[in-house]
Amino acid sequence: MKIVLFGGTFDPVHSEHVKLAKGALRELSPDKLIILPAFIPPHKAGAAAPAEDRLNMARIAFAFDERIEVSGYEMERGGNSYSYLTVGHFRSLYPDAEITFLIGGDSFFDFERWVHPEIIAAESRIAVVSRGEFTEKLMARNAEFERTHGYRAKILSFTGDATSSTFIRFALMLGLNVNLPDGISEYIAKKGLYRGGEMFDYISAHLKEKRLIHTAGVIECALSLNRQLGLDRNKVITACALHDVAKYMHPSDFPSFKKTGEMPNSVVHAFLGEHVAREVLGITDEDVLSAIRYHTTGRAAMTDLEKLVYTADLLERSRDYPGVDKLRKLTNENFEVGFCECMRQGYKHLKQMMMPGGVYHLTIEAYEYYKNKNPLKHA
Numbered sequence: 520m521k522i523v524l525f526g527g528t529f530d531p532v533h534s535e536h537v538k539l540a541k542g543a544l545r546e547l548s549p550d551k552l553i554i555l556p557a558f559i560p561p562h563k564a565g566a567a568a569p570a571e572d573r574l575n576m577a578r579i580a581f582a583f584d585e586r587i588e589v590s591g592y593e594m595e596r597g598g599n600s601y602s603y604l605t606v607g608h609f610r611s612l613y614p615d616a617e618i619t620f621l622i623g624g625d626s627f628f629d630f631e632r633w634v635h636p637e638i639i640a641a642e643s644r645i646a647v648v649s650r651g652e653f654t655e656k657l658m659a660r661n662a663e664f665e666r667t668h669g670y671r672a673k674i675l676s677f678t679g680d681a682t683s684s685t686f687i688r689f690a691l692m693l694g695l696n697v698n699l700p701d702g703i704s705e706y707i708a709k710k711g712l713y714r715g716g717e718m719f720d721y722i723s724a725h726l727k728e729k730r731l732i733h734t735a736g737v738i739e740c741a742l743s744l745n746r747q748l749g750l751d752r753n754k755v756i757t758a759c760a761l762h763d764v765a766k767y768m769h770p771s772d773f774p775s776f777k778k779t780g781e782m783p784n785s786v787v788h789a790f791l792g793e794h795v796a797r798e799v800l801g802i803t804d805e806d807v808l809s810a811i812r813y814h815t816t817g818r819a820a821m822t823d824l825e826k827l828v829y830t831a832d833l834l835e836r837s838r839d840y841p842g843v844d845k846l847r848k849l850t851n852e853n854f855e856v857g858f859c860e861c862m863r864q865g866y867k868h869l870k871q872m873m874m875p876g877g878v879y880h881l882t883i884e885a886y887e888y889y890k891n892k893n894p895l896k897h898a
Contacts, residue, residue, distance in 0.1 A: 520616040523547050524609060524643070526555035526593070526602065528684060529573050531691075531707065532580040535682040537700050539648055540581060542677035543621055547646060553609070554581050554589045557600035567688055568712045570594045576707075580700040603635040603642075610642045618643040619673070627672065628660055640668040647672050681836060685742060688713055689735040689760075694723035718757070718800055722764055730766055736835030737762060741827050747854040748823050757802065758810035758828050765792035773798070783879055789815040817862060817885035826858045833861050862889045 523543055529536065544552055556573045568576075571594075578589045592608060593600040606620055620643040622630070627647045630636050639645070645664070649657055657674065665671045690697050691707065692715030699707075707713060715723075723731060738759040745755050765788045770776050776794045778787065793812040796802040810828040813821065817829055834847050834857075842864065850857025866886035869878045 520551070520613060521547070521549040521619070522609065522613055522616045523549040523552045523619045523621055523646070524555060524605065525552060525621045526557055526600070526605065529554075529556045529577050530568050530684050531573070531687060531703060531713070532576045532700060533682055533684060533687055533703075534698060534700055535679050537580055537583075538679055539677060540584075540587065542648075542675060542679075543646070544584060544586060546675050546677070547619055547621075547673070549586065549619070552584075552587045554587060555593050555600075555605060556589070556591070558594045558597055559599050572706075572710055572712060576703055579702040579706060601634050603633075603638040606639050606642045619646050620644070621646045621648065623647070624649040624657065627657075627664075630664070631667070637668070640664075644670070645672040647674050648677050649674050683739060686735055686739040686836065689715075689738045689756075690732070691715075692719045693726075693731045693735055694720075695728065695731055695735065718760065721800060722760060725764060725768065726766060730763055733835060733837055734760060734763055736837050737828070737831045740835040741831035744827060744831060744850060744854055748827060750824055750827065754804060754807050754810075754824060755827065757804070758807045758814075758824060759831060761792060761796045761800070761802070761807075762811050762814045762828055762832060763788065763792065764811075765789075765795050768795065780880075786815045786879055789813065813881070816879050816881040817865075818881045819884045819888035821885070826854075830854070830858045830861050833865065859889050859892045862886060866890075 525540060525543060527536065540552060540554070543549070554577050556570070556577050558570055574589065574591050574594060581587045581589055593605060596604070596608075602620065606618065609616075609618060620639060622645060624647060627645070627649075630639075630645075633639065645668075647657075647661075661671050661674065687697050687699070691713035697704070722734065726734065738756055741755050741759045742752070745752070768788070768791055770778060770787060770791055773791065773794060775798065776791055778790070782790065790812055793808050796811055797808055802808060806822065806824050809822065810824045813825050814828045814832050818825070821829070830850060834843065834850060846857060846861055846864065849860055862885055866878065866882060869882065
């Protein structure tokens with residue numbers, strides 16, 4: 520008997536999960552594909568939707584093939600959802616089965632940092648969803664995996680897009696329509712899941728759809744990069760959610776807002792956004808407010824949160840300009856290196872545009888401060 524285990528938070532389950540399951544059925548030909556919504560993933564901050572709802576959504580989304588079973592094992596067990604315990608459980612249930620444990624490409628690179636990876640690799644075979652990217656780095660990692668565990672992982676040829684539950688959650692909180700598997704949108708609406716609260720309602724009422732998509736992308740990008748920084752998650756979310764809140768507002772609508780000196784129109788929204796966050800929405804956290812204020816201009820000696828919002832604003836998923844993929848790769852590998860390069864490239868772009876009045880003085884100061892920084896020397 521051939522069994523494939525496919526775990527995840529599924530918060531919410533989305534179309535990419537369904538495509539991945541279909542790819543696993545096609546390429547691994549299991550007798551049973553067991554979907555395992557996690558109770559508390561040890562590498563994540565927790566789920567937004569209750570465990571019961573995530574389990575129910577998985578049962579709705581994966582009902583298309585009789586070989587698929589959605590298991591509540593990890594939720595019933597409670598606590599952190601450690602994969603070695605899950606694999607051991609199903610090995611005890613199916614002692615003679617050929618068990619394959621399906622993981623993502625990112626997880627494959629982090630696999631040796633999991634709890635008891637040797638047990639997982641011994642009790643099951645590892646299959647990797649690489650999104651069809653058979654890179655030299657992936658092949659080198661597989662060779663390393665073989666040296667450690669005695670066999671090469673199966674690399675699926677599955678190709679998909681960059682859909683993520685994180686992006687979808689915040690898109691829903693911002694009131695955007697999201698393409699989800701049949702029945703999932705209805706379930707979310709019925710249960711009132713992924714509501715963002717007053718702050719998100721205010722943002723969605725004042726931004727156009729394109730800017731809301733950008734905002735969800737900035738939150739997603741920042742949370743991903745924050746794995747390197749370890750900043751307070753709520754501060755990251757709040758600063759990113761509000762960074763463009765005043766994009767379509769006019770200073771004249773806020774008599775108490777005062778522009779400082781000669782301020783280009785392109786940066787006014789950042790300073791006005793801080794004002795709105797403070798005076799209208801009651802945000803009092805100075806770290807968050809300064810991150811909103813300087814997300815466009817930058818400044819010398821920025822805080823880590825300021826750097827994070829500035830960088831995520833430039834690199835989020837909908838940004839499409841020459842060199843952005845290279846900047847994303849650089850920043851994902853080393854945040855400080857990527858941030859400094861974003862600052863340098865951003866300044867050069869502004870200089871080439873020859874904006875009326877020139878580049879804003881804070882941006883010049885930021886560029887001068889960071890242009891010769893080499894974070895690798897201090898790593």
